[in-house]
Amino acid sequence: MPRPLIVICCVGLTPAHIGADTPNLRRLADRGFMAPMAGIVPAVTTSAQATIVTGTLPRQHGIVGNGWYFRELGEVWFWRQSQRLIEAESFWSRARRTRPVSVLKHFWWYAMNSDVDAVVTPRPAYHHDGSKSPDIYTLPATLKDRLNAAHGEFPLFTFWGPAAAIDATRWIADGFATSYRTVAPDVSLVYLPHLDYDLQRFGPTGAHLAGNLRALDTEVGKVIGFAGEAAIAVVSEYGIGRVDTPVFINRRLRELGSLAVTTNATGELLDPGASAAFAVCDHQIAHVYCRDGATAARTAAALATLPGIERVYAGGQRREIGLDHGRSGEVIAVAAPGAWFTYDYWLDDSRRPDFARAVEIHKKPGYDPRELFFDPKGGKLRAMRALMRKKLGLRYVMDPVPLDASLVRGSHGRPPSAPEHGPVLIASERGWQRDQWSMLDLAALFEQHLLGG
Numbered sequence: 001m002p003r004p005l006i007v008i009c010c011v012g013l014t015p016a017h018i019g020a021d022t023p024n025l026r027r028l029a030d031r032g033f034m035a036p037m038a039g040i041v042p043a044v045t046t047s048a049q050a051t052i053v054t055g056t057l058p059r060q061h062g063i064v065g066n067g068w069y070f071r072e073l074g075e076v077w078f079w080r081q082s083q084r085l086i087e088a089e090s091f092w093s094r095a096r097r098t099r100p101v102s103v104l105k106h107f108w109w110y111a112m113n114s115d116v117d118a119v120v121t122p123r124p125a126y127h128h129d130g131s132k133s134p135d136i137y138t139l140p141a142t143l144k145d146r147l148n149a150a151h152g153e154f155p156l157f158t159f160w161g162p163a164a165a166i167d168a169t170r171w172i173a174d175g176f177a178t179s180y181r182t183v184a185p186d187v188s189l190v191y192l193p194h195l196d197y198d199l200q201r202f203g204p205t206g207a208h209l210a211g212n213l214r215a216l217d218t219e220v221g222k223v224i225g226f227a228g229e230a231a232i233a234v235v236s237e238y239g240i241g242r243v244d245t246p247v248f249i250n251r252r253l254r255e256l257g258s259l260a261v262t263t264n265a266t267g268e269l270l271d272p273g274a275s276a277a278f279a280v281c282d283h284q285i286a287h288v289y290c291r292d293g294a295t296a297a298r299t300a301a302a303l304a305t306l307p308g309i310e311r312v313y314a315g316g317q318r319r320e321i322g323l324d325h326g327r328s329g330e331v332i333a334v335a336a337p338g339a340w341f342t343y344d345y346w347l348d349d350s351r352r353p354d355f356a357r358a359v360e361i362h363k364k365p366g367y368d369p370r371e372l373f374f375d376p377k378g379g380k381l382r383a384m385r386a387l388m389r390k391k392l393g394l395r396y397v398m399d400p401v402p403l404d405a406s407l408v409r410g411s412h413g414r415p416p417s418a419p420e421h422g423p424v425l426i427a428s429e430r431g432w433q434r435d436q437w438s439m440l441d442l443a444a445l446f447e448q449h450l451l452g453g
């Protein structure tokens with residue numbers, strides 16, 4: 001029987017990072033090999049992970065970003081978790097035509113409604129009074145009790161938000177051993193997100209980098225050390241590039257009269273159904289959804305001259321970047337080097353929605369990296385007051401996030417500036433080595449391994 005396979009996704013890791021600050025990863029590369037890996041557009045988490053497990057582009061698997069406009073609902077949704085959203089077959093499903101294959105998704109994306117044998121994924125509890133508590137979802141259900149008993153409660157608030165730190169990645173790495181022992185899978189998919197935080201906050205280089213690399217490498221080392229005789233593949237989804245220019249694409253569409261809002265007690269809300277055109281912003285990619293072909297043509301022409309946009313792809317042009325799928329916007333904008341797209345659609349900050357200053361990944365109609373910061377103008381104080389009200393059993397609003405988009409120093413989504421700053425593959429198996437690697441190649445490689453090739 002083939003040896004078990006463990007795939008470790010280290011978000012934001014690049015070939016340029018491997019060196020003195022990553023001794024565990026360097027030893028793995030010395031034992032096997034390391035290679036730059038051509039990625040996909042958009043270079044974002046859920047799209048890349050779907051490509052890794054299916055070997056297809058977004059035009060086939062349908063994961064056109066971390067979120068998109070669900071036309072049937074008339075709503076923008078980010079960070080959905082159902083595996084049934086992936087429209088292409090996984091490598092383990094293909095391998096199962098030949099032999100039984102058991103699979104563990106340990107914080108890997110699209111973990112719900114899945115065809116795997118075991119799952120661990122963050123699943124906060126949203127209480128009726130508006131509060132949120134850390135929690136996880138597991139399959140089998142009894143795995144949650146084992147993980148909580150062995151490792152304590154999952155530190156959700158260090159997984160994302162202004163307090164994001166190594167704690168969450170450490171819990172994931174420590175918990176992997178418990179999950180692995182529980183199911184003894186043929187395939188394990190593990191997600192370690194730590195590099196995503198400070199590299200978006202402060203940029204891809206600087207004094208913060210070495211410590212973050214060492215912290216991540218320690219946790220990767222735990223998984224590698226526990227792997228025993230398993231074959232190991234360390235992959236990443238993208239590299240993070242330096243940015244200093246937020247692009248307010250939705251404000252431009254509103255000024256053009258294309259984007260509509262509705263107003264209620266919470267402030268101005270995007271009204272997708274009433275809009276002729278609006279953008280779903282996802283780091284350095286924006287899907288622009290247009291009412292009809294004529295609107296798409298006008299919108300593409302208008303956005304082509306907006307500073308911070310490198311290129312727009314309309315209609316059939318989207319095929320050039322593998323995004324000609326029904327879930328994609330009729331127009332796709334790619335940010336110029338150094339730029340990124342902010343979702344903001346209001347023109348007057350006094351009319352902003354109440355979630356703008358909150359960590360609210362489901363209500364915001366776009367990705368917001370400002371959620372990684374405490375507002376320099378009183379964000380920590382506002383958070384402390386909210387925590388005090390929470391402890392007293394009172395209603396509270398947790399609103400520590402800044403509105404200043406200039407704080408963000410790192411982003412991703414567009415192709416990397418050079419291969420050494422893009423995705424990486426580090427593997428234990430020297431027999432897998434080749435001159436060139438693409439993210440599209442991984443699913444076939446993993447399937448071949450499972451079948452004894």
